Amino acid sequence: MVDHNVLSLPVLNQKGKYYGIIEMFDLVEYVTALFSDLGAMKLIDLEKLLNSEKTFVSATVRDVLKRPLSSRNPFRPINRGFSLFTAWEILGLGGVNRIPITNENGEICDIITQSMLVDFLWQNIEKIGAVAETKISDFKGAESEEVSSIPPTTKAINAFREMVRTEKAGLAVVDENGKLLDNMSVRDLRGIHTDAQVFWRLWSPVNEYKEMARKEFPDKTPAALVFVLPTDSLFTVVEKMAKLHIHRIYVVDSAESLTPLRVITQTDLLKEVLLNQK
Structure with a gap:
């Protein structure tokens, strides 16, 4: 995932049949479970640290993916003969982030993701006309994800545990005044690699971990720092998501105070385009 910058x-099982999808979120959940006794563990507990590292390195996909067809990863395939619009509807309204594509024999031959559609939208942004100029404050799908935040002094391991607890892929890092400083997401788990020499980073404050x-x-x-304003357009959201390869972006009240108001995810973006179709 790290090498190919995917989430x-x-x-597939041994017969080449679809078994499920393993996500970075699954790895975050697995890693945080290794330190379930976090309250009693300190960085100097090297034996526990090394044992956890060995467990992580030797873990199989089956160990991590205990619920291959959970509500977070439902199996909703479509045949490759279906239209792109059908895939767009499922990814924008169906509560999934990716769709397996099957051939005539029911075998998985490809996968289409929300990121692919965002890239496609950016490459064809002129095709949606005036919709691209829709202000964020006028988005019809206004029930975007609420902002969950943590202070920059939060240990990385605690930030990942909070993501698992709230089932959110990212957290806003804010100062004591609520000013947005950074974003901590499941993708940031790549910072520990699979090496015990850097596993200690989980006990670093998120600001140091991100650096x-x-x-x-x-x-x-x-x-x-990546953000948009309520007065910015859908065009700006698409541009930043596509060019920076991000899956979520914070809407702040102003460029000065940087107080996060809401989060726009790829789901919100795809949904907004659908809702503006006539």
Whole structure:
């Protein structure tokens, strides 16, 4: 996932049949479970740290993907003969982030994701005409995800545990005044690799953890804070998501105070385009 900058991979059984999809969120859930006694564990507990690292490195996909067809990963395939609009409807309104594509024999031959549709939309943005100029404040699908936040001093392991608890793929990092400083997402798990020498990073504050991630993955982690204003257009949202390869973006009240008001996800964006079709 890290090498190819993706958040999920399809899993096939020994007969080549679809078994499920493993997501970065599944890995986050698995890693945080390794430290279930977090309250009693300190960074100096090297034996526990090494044992957890060994467990992580030797874990199989089956160990991590205990619920291959959970509500978070429903199996909703479509035949490759269906239209792109059908896929768009499912990804924008169906509560899924990706769709397996099957051939005439019912075998998985491809996968289409929300990110692919966002890239496609950006490459064909002129096709939606005036919809691209819709202001964020006028979005019809206004019930966007609420902002969950953490202070920059939060340990990375606690941030990941909060994502699992709230079932959210990202958290806003804010200061004591509620000003947006950064974003912490499931994708940031790549910062620990599979090496015990860097597993200690889970006990670093998120601001330090993110800095290390930016140094090691400069082409995969936005260098600057990414946000939009209520007065910005759908065009701006599409542009930033596509060019920066991000899955969510914060709407802030102003460029000065940077108080996050809501989160726009890829689902929200695809849904907004659908709702504006006449």
